[in-house]
Amino acid sequence: MADRLYTTRETDEILSALRLETKLEKYILARIAFSLSLTEDGINVPASRDFSGAEMKRPTFIGQDELFIKTLICDVYKKPDIDEESFYSNKSIIKNHIDSGAQKLKMLFEESGNNADLMIKKLIDRVEFRGRKEMLGKGFEIFLGKEVLSKKDVVMALNDTAIHANSHMAIMGKPGVGKTQFLLKIMTDIRLQSNFQTNFIYFDYKGDVVDKQKFFDIARVQAYRLLQGDQTLPINPFMLPAYDEQAINVSAREKAESFASINSKLGVVQKGALTAAIRAAYTRRANTETPYPDFRDVYEIARTTYEEEGKQDDSLIEVLRDLSEFNLFWSHGSEIAPIEKLSDRTLLIDLHAMPVLKELVAYLVIERLYKEMSVMPDSPINDNKRTIRTILVIDEAHNYLNQKNIFLQRIIREGRSKGIVVFFASQSPSDYQQKFFNFQELLEFAYIFQCEGVSASSIQDILGCGNKTAKDLQTEIARLEPWQVIARSPEKTEEFIKFTAEAFFKNY
Numbered sequence: 001m002a003d004r005l006y007t008t009r010e011t012d013e014i015l016s017a018l019r020l021e022t023k024l025e026k027y028i029l030a031r032i033a034f035s036l037s038l039t040e041d042g043i044n045v046p047a048s049r050d051f052s053g054a055e056m057k058r059p060t061f062i063g064q065d066e067l068f069i070k071t072l073i074c075d076v077y078k079k080p081d082i083d084e085e086s087f088y089s090n091k092s093i094i095k096n097h098i099d100s101g102a103q104k105l106k107m108l109f110e111e112s113g114n115n116a117d118l119m120i121k122k123l124i125d126r127v128e129f130r131g132r133k134e135m136l137g138k139g140f141e142i143f144l145g146k147e148v149l150s151k152k153d154v155v156m157a158l159n160d161t162a163i164h165a166n167s168h169m170a171i172m173g174k175p176g177v178g179k180t181q182f183l184l185k186i187m188t189d190i191r192l193q194s195n196f197q198t199n200f201i202y203f204d205y206k207g208d209v210v211d212k213q214k215f216f217d218i219a220r221v222q223a224y225r226l227l228q229g230d231q232t233l234p235i236n237p238f239m240l241p242a243y244d245e246q247a248i249n250v251s252a253r254e255k256a257e258s259f260a261s262i263n264s265k266l267g268v269v270q271k272g273a274l275t276a277a278i279r280a281a282y283t284r285r286a287n288t289e290t291p292y293p294d295f296r297d298v299y300e301i302a303r304t305t306y307e308e309e310g311k312q313d314d315s316l317i318e319v320l321r322d323l324s325e326f327n328l329f330w331s332h333g334s335e336i337a338p339i340e341k342l343s344d345r346t347l348l349i350d351l352h353a354m355p356v357l358k359e360l361v362a363y364l365v366i367e368r369l370y371k372e373m374s375v376m377p378d379s380p381i382n383d384n385k386r387t388i389r390t391i392l393v394i395d396e397a398h399n400y401l402n403q404k405n406i407f408l409q410r411i412i413r414e415g416r417s418k419g420i421v422v423f424f425a426s427q428s429p430s431d432y433q434q435k436f437f438n439f440q441e442l443l444e445f446a447y448i449f450q451c452e453g454v455s456a457s458s459i460q461d462i463l464g465c466g467n468k469t470a471k472d473l474q475t476e477i478a479r480l481e482p483w484q485v486i487a488r489s490p491e492k493t494e495e496f497i498k499f500t501a502e503a504f505f506k507n508y
Helices: 009-022 026-040 058-062 066-077 093-111 116-126 130-135 179-193 213-219 245-262 268-285 295-308 315-325 358-374 406-418 456-463 467-478
Strands: 004-006 055-057 142-147 153-156 169-172 199-204 222-225 347-350 390-394 420-426 445-448 484-487 497-501
Touching: 004 093, 009 026, 009 093, 009 116, 026 058, 026 066, 026 093, 055 058, 066 093, 093 116, 142 179, 169 179, 179 199, 179 213, 179 390, 179 420, 199 358, 245 268, 245 358, 245 406, 268 295, 268 315, 295 315, 347 358, 358 390, 358 406, 406 420, 445 456, 456 467, 467 484
Parallel strands: 169 420, 169 445, 199 347, 199 390, 222 347, 390 420
Antiparallel strands: 004 055, 142 153, 142 497, 445 484, 484 497
């Protein structure tokens, strides 16, 4: 099985030039070239017998999409299967389409007046997003359950901008009362109603979800079980939209603040050392096809600096060593390419086997999602229904809410216009009242299962009810039966509703 091919010299020059203009990696541009040629040339693509260009390794180009790419080729070429030489080699269909597509990209760039943004826009105009178009204007109508007394259906109009200010949600309750099954039912409904166009990233803190294969199958979820076997999260937290000096410096400082917010032992000196190590790691990888470091790069640089300065290992070196040796994130030399766009994936990150670093792993993934979100165009609205692109699902959220995660705060504040939504699951309404950030003010949907020791003020803030009602509900919430829920009433004449929640296992 061939593990590499060589493009033409001209293809390599075109992709290298476009990389500088578009800030996209060469293998991504090669994929775009392949797709463009496969669409426009089809089986009439000219054969390419020039191998004078750069090496394109199979794992880098194919990533995790081998079956998908083979299926595309077989569909276009009307073949039941494709042999290895025809699939990926110097005599392959893929090489022919990369070289032909590169010429098409060059022409499109020139037609766009050498303007990379305009070229990308023209590329997008050629693509017919059937799934996304089906979703626009469709509004989510999620059946949640039936009111206890009236037996009326309780429905959540998740993305209706005429009714709701945002789509952020929290589910609260002690273990064993049904909140995980309720959450899985909601997530599966969203996936199906959106024709799988709305994605989610789910942090499974306790391992309550990772063994639910039926949920993975129906909702089409990819699970990553960290520290179990040799599974690695194919995400690189150091990937940036651009790699200029300012972007690198800002990102390095933000990473240092992130580490310090999770680990109180990291002081000013350690933050400075981490910032310097990250900058040096980017410098080491500059002018390569992958201009971003990994944690092994940062750890080696920091350790070398400590040794040169005669400093003893401290908490910073310990954290970097763990991140490097545990192999949690994508690293250079990996057989698969890192996920280029996290917001386009639906995945579950199982953290329950990790003795340390759970919160830091989540922090780094959330930071990466925010970086993507910050450069997204606004999410389209049609008939008052805003398209939801991605949902960040944080289970056992009380373990994260007390961390000063600036990126989570920014997603909650800014995500509405970008179609990025946050769902929390935690044990009490009190979890959302943090001194540094009031999460509950931005929670449009709140569902309270049985909880104990809940303050009247947190109930009042979460539900928006009066003080007397909140005090009465303290006892009511403590005595709720499993699956019973207290929530805001959609009717202005009522302060709350009580309903019986639906479960994933009953619906699927």
